[in-house]
Amino acid sequence: MFVAKCHLLLYIAGLLIVVPVLVHAAPLQPKVGILTPYTDSQFAPAEQTVFKFPLPGLKLDKRISHRGLNNKGIYSVAGVYKDSAGKVHAGKDLVAKIVLHDAERTWAEVKALKKKGQFVASGQVGMPDGSWEQVIVMQKLSGEVLVDNDEYKQATQQEKMQMTKQAIQLLCEEVAKEAVDLQMYHADNNMQNVLVIVANKKIVSAQIVDYDGDFVYDVKQGAQKANIKRFCVSSVHPESWTLQDPKAFDRRGWIRLCAMSISVMG
Incomplete structure (x- = not known):
């Protein structure tokens, strides 16, 4: 009976998880210049060790976000932080992302943030409970998630x-x-x-955050900006534009449990 229920659960949960992922993921679009994901890249040895060493002097402050399926939280940084090049950063200008993986998707995220000029450091950081976690330190961007904005909350x-x-x-x-x-x-x-700045119920600016390597794609030289924008707009639907479902982890956990049960019992 349990196995039969799991088959049904796998089917339903698969629809709930896979469909949103397909909506957010970019299929290969060679006609507009979108090629393969960063996670398909060949990573140099140095790129594979970006989380190997502790970051001396890095102190986490408050946890400022509990959202995100592929991280353990976003934190503010206390005091000041001196990076490996000797540059001193005010903690108020930084955020620290605790990442789940030391693998292609986070190596690719470091690569993307370096390209963007937002990367500050990566390595390991001591947590309040005495454990060590992998972390990416980056420059803090201005704005807030749209649904957190007071003007948006009060709007019709x-x-x-x-x-x-x-x-x-x-x-x-x-x-x-x-x-x-x-x-x-x-x-x-x-x-x-997406972090937005709102003034008089109008969006003044929007900035991208979260460069998980599974969702960052190479683009060929000569791609046309208008074509890329048109494709982007066509893939983001205002009627269904929402936050990721924080319960997706729970559904994936059930899928793993059921898959193991089916393989053993079925």
Whole structure:
């Protein structure tokens, strides 16, 4: 009976997980210049050891975000931090992302942040409980997630939809600019990965965050910005533009449990 229920659960959960992933992931689009994901890259030995060493002098402050399926939290940085080149950064200008993996997807994230000029450091950091975790330190960007903005919260449904459409247009303008200037396409464009600034219920700016390597793609030289933006806008639907579902981890856990049970019992 358990195995039969698991078969049904796997089918339902598969639809719940795979469909959103397909929505956010960019299929290969050679006609507009979007090629293969960063995780398919060949990583040099130095790129594979970006989390090997502790980061002396890095002290985490408050946890500022619990969102995200592939990290253990985003933290502010206390005091000041001196990077490996000797540059001193004010902690208020940085954020630290605790990552789950020491593998292609996070090596690729470091690569993308370096391209963007936002990377500060990566390695290991001591946690309050005495453990050590892999961390990426990056420059803090301005703005907030749209649903956290007070003006958005107080807006009518019609105003919210208008603000959402404005945010998507500015998001895709930024995506297209990076694609042309940096030859990388950011595909994980759900709402939580976009920081906006709002004034008088209008979106003034939108900036991309979270460069998980599974959702960053190489872009060929000569790709047209207008084509990239058009593709981006077509892949982000304002009526269904939402945060990622934080329960997805739970569903994946059930899938793993059921898959193991089926392999053993079925």
